[in-house]
Amino acid sequence: MLARNETFLPGAQAFEATGLTLDYRTSKGTLRAVENVSFSCAEGERLVLLGRSGCGKSSILKAVAGFLPVAGGEILVKGRRIDGAGPDRIVVFQEFDQLLPWKTVRENVAFPLRVAGRIGKAEARERAAEALRKVGLERAIDAYPHTLSGGMKQRAAIARALVTGADVLLMDEPFAALDALTRRRLQEDLLRLAENERFTLLFVTHSIEEAILIGTRLHLLSAHPGRTIATFDTAEFDLSNAGNARFDGVVKEVNQLLFAETNDEDADHV
Numbered sequence: 001m002l003a004r005n006e007t008f009l010p011g012a013q014a015f016e017a018t019g020l021t022l023d024y025r026t027s028k029g030t031l032r033a034v035e036n037v038s039f040s041c042a043e044g045e046r047l048v049l050l051g052r053s054g055c056g057k058s059s060i061l062k063a064v065a066g067f068l069p070v071a072g073g074e075i076l077v078k079g080r081r082i083d084g085a086g087p088d089r090i091v092v093f094q095e096f097d098q099l100l101p102w103k104t105v106r107e108n109v110a111f112p113l114r115v116a117g118r119i120g121k122a123e124a125r126e127r128a129a130e131a132l133r134k135v136g137l138e139r140a141i142d143a144y145p146h147t148l149s150g151g152m153k154q155r156a157a158i159a160r161a162l163v164t165g166a167d168v169l170l171m172d173e174p175f176a177a178l179d180a181l182t183r184r185r186l187q188e189d190l191l192r193l194a195e196n197e198r199f200t201l202l203f204v205t206h207s208i209e210e211a212i213l214i215g216t217r218l219h220l221l222s223a224h225p226g227r228t229i230a231t232f233d234t235a236e237f238d239l240s241n242a243g244n245a246r247f248d249g250v251v252k253e254v255n256q257l258l259f260a261e262t263n264d265e266d267a268d269h270v
């Protein structure tokens with residue numbers, strides 16, 4: 001499991017970025033997506049990047065995953081400067097087609113373990129089954145991806161991430177394409193899993209409410225190019241107090257900060 005208990009050191013730094021600047025080369029020249037952003041996330045924490053569309057949230061997540069080279073600054077995972085992707089980080093995307101269609105759910109979850117070649121087939125199957133139980137998908141263990149709902153596919157993608165034992169789970173709007181009820185169930189289950197498994201999470205979302213609920217800390221980014229506006233400690237919020245006056249106060253404050261730069265109307269989603 002992620003951040004395995006035997007290696008879990010509360011307070012130890014899981015990942016950090018210092019002066020992170022990200023550029024894309026386009027036909028019109030260099031496009032600066034993110035400028036001089038710094039953050040850190042201790043093991044067991046859940047850092048959420050929140051900002052308006054195009055502010056560079058996904059670019060930061062891709063850079064931490066090692067898919068996008070940095071133009072300035074650096075990213076450290078467990079104190080080591082990253083140089084590309086690695087088994088210490090695993091990504092769950094928004095898209096429902098992350099599973100291999102010709103493999104069953106259990107085979108999909110076992111697949112990264114088999115590819116890594118560290119364990120035998122029987123153990124990989126057993127670990128996959130255990131991860132699927134944890135995400136509430138035991139009944140669909142032998143199903144093929146095309147027979148699953150969107151929520152079930154995201155559960156399977158989370159199980160596959162859990163089973164790898166990566167240090168950091170990176171989630172790029174994993175629930176954005178789900179209906180409101182399914183989204184809430186997945187949020188509940190992610191929080192429960194985070195509590196039980198104590199994994200470290202970098203999470204990207206458009207939803208202010210989801211950000212406060214999921215995150216132990218929020219990192220707010222300005223509109224394009226993304227620069228840090230503010231950070232919020234949101235560890236006190238969970239499903240039991242979502243929507244209370246204090247929670248709503250933070251929603252309002254975040255909203256004002258994100259929309260202060262423009263005259264846009266307030267919105268729950270940015």
Ligand SMILES: Nc1ncnc2c1ncn2[C@@H]1O[C@H](COP(=O)(O)OP(=O)(O)OP(=O)(O)O)[C@@H](O)[C@H]1O
Pocket residue numbers: 024025026031032033051052053054055056057058059060206224
């Ligand atoms: N492959 C690419 N080539 C060129 N520009 C890109 C590329 N990917 C992203 N960008 C640009 O970089 C900026 C940041 O994009 P990014 O997708 O990281 O933002 P975001 O905050 O995740 O947006 P959204 O919330 O809409 O998904 C945007 O201006 C976007 O157009």
